[in-house]
Amino acid sequence: MAIYEITADRLRELEETSYAKAGVKERNDLQRLLRMQVEVISPDTLVIAEEFGEWTEGSRRIDLLGVDKDANLVVIELKRTDDGGHMELQAIRYAAMVSAMTFDRAVEVFSGYLNKIGSNTDAREALLEHLDWSEPDEDRFAQDVRIILASAEFSKELTTAVLWLNERDLDIRCMRMKPYQDGEKILVDVQQIVPLPEASAYTVQIREKERRxxxxxxxxxxxxxxxxxxxxxxxxxxxxxxxxxxxxxxxxxxxxxxxxxxxxxxxxxxxxxxxxxxxxxxxxxxxxxxxxxxxxxxxxxxxxxxxxxxxxxxxxxxxxxxxxxxxxxxxxxxxxxxxxxxxxxxxxxxxxxxxxxxxxxxxxxxxx
CATH class of the missing domain: 3.30.1460 (Yope Regulator; Chain: A,)
Structure with missing residues (x-):
């Protein structure tokens, strides 16, 4: 599906491009911009870590780790590739690894992230304010882990796997961020493709019914x-x-x-x-x-x-x-x-x- 500019006499199709061709890097550009504007792909989310990899074992890292308004952890995985690679498998591993995170541990992680980006914000108070809590509630914190996958495109194999996993109570969303070239400008078309936005509420209701x-x-x-x-x-x-x-x-x-x-x-x-x-x-x-x-x-x-x-x-x-x-x-x-x-x-x-x-x-x- 192309993007067009409306001009006085015609619809001008914008040129589809790739991040590599446009010189946009995964970590230095996409990740950096999204950590500051994570609402582009995950509304109501507070980023508490970048390149988080403090595992008991293993060296892989979560691109961005957040907490949503419902106190769920949000694992965000980014790819510049045109098919998403095997990012869903990586993200599931990451979700499992952080699933036992407590509120106090999240505050420690968030504090380290704030120090890294040069912010003097109090991590504990910022997290409480985001959750609209006056005091920590460990029974409600991190009861679930949501996954956001962001890529220029997704393969059929990946979206099929995500749909199947969502039917089994996981919460994974595929956000397509397709780049376009308009002269010197690089534009990004951001679309949620799994689950389809118009079906999201219904899908959540069905999943909750099946869970019950x-x-x-x-x-x-x-x-x-x-x-x-x-x-x-x-x-x-x-x-x-x-x-x-x-x-x-x-x-x-x-x-x-x-x-x-x-x-x-x-x-x-x-x-x-x-x-x-x-x-x-x-x-x-x-x-x-x-x-x-x-x-x-x-x-x-x-x-x-x-x-x-x-x-x-x-x-x-x-x-x-x-x-x-x-x-x-x-x-x-x-x-x-x-x-x-x-x-x-x-x-x-x-x-x-x-x-x-x-x-x-x-x-x-x-x-x-």
């Missing part, structure tokens, strides 16, 4: 595994029905009944729990599943008398499987202090269900 969903999913899996662990520990003191299985992260655990395709399962939702006999002999066995269900349903009154309560008989005519279940209040999202009574009800219901169905399943076992 992943966190909720991980939390849900962890809670359910704790619930099943507690249930199996208790169940194994009452019956050996599920003694051969391990806790699961999923919403159900089950064990065989002695007949292929018939399983006794515990199931959980957030605030309800279920015990059931699940009937599914596998692919192509729909009719056989329904026949087994009908055989048991013919003994419904006797089964429910032994069980002690009405059961929910689900033939599920349009589906392959069938179920005989009992549903109760109480699930894994109830307070953990209330889990034990829920678990005791579930295990009691499972023992009663297995006892009520056992003689009829034995008959099915001998007939298959």
């Amino acid at each position: 969903e992943r966190k909720d999913r991980a939390e849900r899996y962890s809670i359910r595994k704790r619930f099943w662990t507690q249930l199996l520990n208790y169940a194994n003191t009452q019956t050996d029905l599920h003694s051969n299985i391990s806790p699961s992260e999923y919403h159900w655990i089950g064990t065989g009944s002695g007949v292929r395709g018939l399983a006794y399962t515990y199931k959980l939702t957030q605030h309800t729990s279920i015990v059931d006999l699940y009937i599914d002999l596998g692919v192509g066995a729909k009719e056989e599943n329904k026949q087994i269900f009908d055989t048991l349903y013919a003994q419904k009154d006797q089964i429910e008398t032994v069980f002690g309560e009405p059961l929910d008989w689900r033939r599920l005519n349009d589906l392959k499987a069938s179920r005989i279940l009992f549903e109760m209040n109480g699930g894994y999202r109830d307070d953990e202090s209330e889990w034990q009574p829920i678990i005791e009800k579930m295990v009691d219901a499972m023992i009663r269900l297995e006892k009520a169905l056992r003689p009829f399943i034995e008959k099915i076992k001998t007939s298959v």
Whole structure:
């Protein structure tokens, strides 16, 4: 995409050039100018270091290191090349290296930078003022590291990698700084190309939604595994029905009944729990599943008398499987202090269900 000058009689195209051809150097020119006007590529950012490389090991250096208004660190990597090289890989290494920086360490780094450029500004007060804090807040400082990549152009491989990384919760922006020649003047067209500015807000919302969903999913899996662990520990003191299985992260655990395709399962939702006999002999066995269900349903009154309560008989005519279940209040999202009574009800219901169905399943076992 070219840049044009509007004249009285035409649009005059400006000549695209390169930094090398224009005699613009990466460190002495681009980096020097951007450290003084970092808002050109990273608004609301305070530069706290240049050529920062105080690592435990390694000799590479961050071109510019900043802090944004949200107290996130900002790693800025600059390249004069026409494709960006492998700058995203370098920047990710740098981000990892500075990710543990504390507020006090940032003040030390900033103070050294201010001394280097001949400024008498108090580093601590300047950083607090930038963050609009009256006192340091270590719990909020450097909770994330953002990455800004600035280059004359970016290869497709680089932008593809950045898009993929951003989908996985990194925050990397590609700022294209394309140089143009206009006589003796060198002009720079600065554009954010990843993510596209018009999509940035939406992208952030989607990323935040996905982050919450992943966190909720991980939390849900962890809670359910704790619930099943507690249930199996208790169940194994009452019956050996599920003694051969391990806790699961999923919403159900089950064990065989002695007949292929018939399983006794515990199931959980957030605030309800279920015990059931699940009937599914596998692919192509729909009719056989329904026949087994009908055989048991013919003994419904006797089964429910032994069980002690009405059961929910689900033939599920349009589906392959069938179920005989009992549903109760109480699930894994109830307070953990209330889990034990829920678990005791579930295990009691499972023992009663297995006892009520056992003689009829034995008959099915001998007939298959």
